[in-house]
């Protein structure tokens with residue numbers, strides 16, 4: 001079995017011909033990782049090429065984090081790693097070893113929705129449920145960085161998240177509402 005640090009040093013671990021510093025090919029190898037997701041530790045062996053979004057969905061069983069594209073452009077897979085929004089399709093599971101992840105399932109406090117979830121509900125900012133988890137996670141991160149954004153700030157801050165049915169207007173209203181601004 002490989003060590004996590006061996007894999008993290010490889011420049012292109014998604015290619016089976018990638019090798020470690022010791023010339024060892026990654027093909028058919030696994031790495032043991034341990035990741036905390038919504039307060040629960042998930043440990044296990046993964047292939048070096050396993051994307052974090054697949055680890056979250058298939059190993060942790062948290063399917064609120066969606067895969068909406070194969071070009072890292074839709075944002076449906078957005079989660080928080082150590083408090084920062086990240087598109088989990090752009091990261092390998094091994095890169096998350098030892099880190100803390102929050103997904104949409106971990107945002108509410110028991111029955112109490114997160115204020116951003118409340119705002120999305122109150123402003124009718126959700127339609128399909130496919131883009132919404134990523135939108136909410138990106139919006140929470142946006143307000144963490146800028147608690148008092150303008151409408152332009154919100155539109156710019158969410159440009160990495162796509163809604164195929166173009167429901168952006170109410171999404172922007174929801175974020176401004178959660179920030180305490182106009183609806």
Ligand code: FES
Nearest residue numbers: 068072074075089
């Ligand atoms: S699935 Fe990650 S950006 Fe589309």
Ligand code: FES
Nearest residue numbers: 128131163164165
């Ligand atoms: S509400 Fe999800 S794609 Fe538009």
